[in-house]
Amino acid sequence: MKLFQSIKFYLTSIPLLMLVIACSDLEPDITETSKVELIQSSARWYSRDQVAQGGLVFAANCAICHGSNAEGIAEDWKQRLDDGSFPPPPLNGSAHAWHHPNSMLIQVIDNGGAAFGGKMPAFKDVLEEAEKLAAIAYFQNYWTDEIYDQWEQMGGTN
Numbered sequence: 001m002k003l004f005q006s007i008k009f010y011l012t013s014i015p016l017l018m019l020v021i022a023c024s025d026l027e028p029d030i031t032e033t034s035k036v037e038l039i040q041s042s043a044r045w046y047s048r049d050q051v052a053q054g055g056l057v058f059a060a061n062c063a064i065c066h067g068s069n070a071e072g073i074a075e076d077w078k079q080r081l082d083d084g085s086f087p088p089p090p091l092n093g094s095a096h097a098w099h100h101p102n103s104m105l106i107q108v109i110d111n112g113g114a115a116f117g118g119k120m121p122a123f124k125d126v127l128e129e130a131e132k133l134a135a136i137a138y139f140q141n142y143w144t145d146e147i148y149d150q151w152e153q154m155g156g157t158n
């Protein structure tokens, strides 16, 4: 009987353990900046040149709000500010930019947040299409392969 109970325990705890491991995979270790170079691979839609160009676009237009490594600048990006708007989220894979396919990311960059009371400025007439894509490549290069795979499943380059 005892043996049976402990087998039962193992059988029920293993899937639970796997779930915990699977969930913790969603939290990339963003402190490990050395990963940035490593995760660039041919499996990604962008080239190294695009990441390099995107770095310049990002530094000049986005870093002031989203941080130079897309790590965000607010203590808690989920916490509304006094005026009811949200602070700029990190774009490095630790928030939820990876829930959106590229077409939607371009839309945010084009239109900013004005339509929903947000503070992000519109870049429609400020940046060329290639510059917007390069900026996206730049911050996606901080995403781990796990995050990148999830993003592909949620639409990816569509």
Ligand code: HEC
Binding pocket: 057, 058, 061, 062, 063, 064, 065, 066, 085, 086, 087, 088, 089, 091, 095, 096, 097, 098, 100, 105, 108, 109, 112, 113, 114, 117, 118, 119, 120, 121, 123, 135, 136
């Ligand atoms: C003045 C500050 C500011 C600047 C500059 C800015 N953003 Fe934002 N961004 C925000 C804020 C704030 C949000 C959250 C939505 C809102 O409130 O408008 C946001 C949201 C986003 C999102 C959506 C993230 C998500 O999790 O869904 C993306 C993508 C983004 N910004 C990309 C960029 C890029 C690329 C640039 C530069 C070309 C840029 N932003 C420049 C403030 C800024």
